[in-house]
Amino acid sequence: xxxxxxxxxxxxxxxxxNATMNCxxxxxxxxxxxxxxxxxxxxxxxxxxxxxxxxxxxxxLRVTLDTSKxxxxxxxxxxxxxxxxxxxxxxxxxxAGTALIFxxxxxxxxxx
Amino acid sequence: xxxxxxxxxxxxMGMTNKKSLKCxxxxxxxxxxxxxxxxxxxxxxxxxYNFKEQTENNSVPSRFSPECPNSSxxxxxxxxxxxxxSALYLCASSADRGSGNTxxxxxxxxxxxx
Numbered sequence: 001x002x003x004x005x006x007x008x009x010x011x012x013x014x015x016x017x018n019a020t021m022n023c024x025x026x027x028x029x030x031x032x033x034x035x036x037x038x039x040x041x042x043x044x045x046x047x048x049x050x051x052x053x054x055x056x057x058x059x060x061l062r063v064t065l066d067t068s069k070x071x072x073x074x075x076x077x078x079x080x081x082x083x084x085x086x087x088x089x090x091x092x093x094x095x096a097g098t099a100l101i102f103x104x105x106x107x108x109x110x111x112x
Numbered sequence: 113x114x115x116x117x118x119x120x121x122x123x124x125m126g127m128t129n130k131k132s133l134k135c136x137x138x139x140x141x142x143x144x145x146x147x148x149x150x151x152x153x154x155x156x157x158x159x160x161y162n163f164k165e166q167t168e169n170n171s172v173p174s175r176f177s178p179e180c181p182n183s184s185x186x187x188x189x190x191x192x193x194x195x196x197x198s199a200l201y202l203c204a205s206s207a208d209r210g211s212g213n214t215x216x217x218x219x220x221x222x223x224x225x226x
Contacts, residue, residue: 030211042114042202042217043155050212088155092211099145099168100215102155 004032004089004103012109019076021106023089024069030092032065033100034074037086046074046087081112115139118203118218125193126226133188133221135203141216143209144186146178147202149220155202161186162209193225 007022031050035043049056049065056063062075086107090100116137146158160168161180177189200220206213
């Protein structure tokens, strides 16, 4: 069953602008991960944030996690055309030995 | 190059055909997965293998038959599929099934059932 749900479903911005995507989930988690998928390709891991962390940075990426609201956000700063892709949040199910459950994703389009 | 290789990249098959998708990982991982990605739907976890043993089958129809001969290889055998089975099938691997592991995906196999 679907655990994470991203918002918005689609986002269009200009190069240089920041892009913010949100993810909400339903049950307790151990960690939350964000993945990126270029059109028709496999998914690539971006960043993992653990349930006891509130914020994490990686290059132009900033992820926040609010376990009380069961939500996370991914911020891409100074976006580039190459950031055009779909972005997915993924959660485990707070049980040992479980696979990731993905949301439907946010499709980001960055125009130059 | 993620270290997970899927073949074929594209496959067109009739509903009465039998075909197989192949996945190989070069990462020394012990867990492997099949996911299905259809248009406008979330990625669906199909099967999970850990140390060659199937640990999860997410109510997948029997026309999809996985096989994991060793920790590096995973197959998805297809027979008597339906047009609605057309999708991108993604293989993935991780160090093990434990929580917090990064999952590494292959580029996927595009399947069209006619």
